[in-house]
Amino acid sequence: MTTAPTPPTPPAPTDTAATASPTAGPAVSPAPSPAAIGRRLSVVADQTPDSPAPAGCNSSSESTDVLGEASRPRKAAAAKAGADIRGEVLLTLAQLRLATPRQLKALLLPRQQGTDHVRRALRNLLAESPALVGRTNRAQQSYWYCTPAGLAEAAASGELAPTTGRTTGKRIAASKTGLREHSLALVDTVIAFHRAGAADFADWPVEGAHPTPAGNLIPDGVVLLADGASAFMEIDRTMSYARLIAKLERYDAYRNAPASGRGNAARPPRSHWQETYAGPPLQRSFPPVLFVFAPAPRRAAPDTREAVFHERARNVASVNYKLTVATTTVPLLTKTGAGKAVWRIVGKGHGEEHRTLATLPKAR
């Protein structure tokens, strides 16, 4: 079976962007591009473009269209959940390291009741030869990751953020070790940002290496926010406070790293962060460093660890003069939303007050 080429006359993918009226998934609708890629990635011919077919395309013994409004969202979701969800699932798994069916559902089919569609898509990807995704099970939960073949397929689509492909080994290892909870906490964070409309889940290049004089800085994630700015993301579950502080110092070293390259008359040399995050006219300041504290067994509660971290980091010079550092906890983030006032600024002069991302101070 398998590898049936797409139909000879592809039903002109059409500019789906403008057509998605009937269901118009509100703020949370996934970016259109991955869906388009989904068509490319899917191994079998599939028919539904992103926009739900004009009613009646899907199962319905009760004749066509115009039926109860109630049935419409479900139909639309079903159309959406068709073959092209497979491509989105693969891209999402390639983007994040690891995810549960529930997390994938939250990102890709937020309006869907169950995880059936996602799990079916995962099963399809698993059944490919070679398998494009892999799975491990533990504690009544399955954890899915991208295999090298799946990563290659996702990378070939050109839809993947450039830095994601290189952690293959780690990615797979993470699914089999204790690192998985760390990865899942990051995914929960991604979901919170996605739900809040603060950042699309596709805009999270995970674990890109950032050169500093003291070695590479590898954030847990870098998020491209909806307003075009970026932020570094650090997920903490079990790290010692000393190591957390050391991380801050690494960020400071990255910020202060000398410019590389020669530049020219029209364009002076820039440091890595300026090149990557400051924008062409250098109008953006150094991205904020966001720490998210996640629950972990046999550890203090996230908000307790957050408070201790504030206490210790408050005396770090760079935090007070050069970096914008803010914290939150996974429970607060998922309950309240990434776009709300859930971020506590680290540093002297800042108290318990929570702020929104938009109102964080700019780094100097």
Next chain:
DNA sequence: TTAAACAAGCGCAAGCATAT
């Protein structure tokens, strides 16, 4: 051009595995 055959996707429900 039309009708039959085939392939694929979907929803639903039952059954299985595992943790509490």
Next chain:
DNA sequence: ATATGCTTGCGCTTGTTTAA
């Protein structure tokens, strides 16, 4: 024993291909 999550099988619908 119960609850939860996952897999699998079944029947239905729709889209595509092929032959008359």
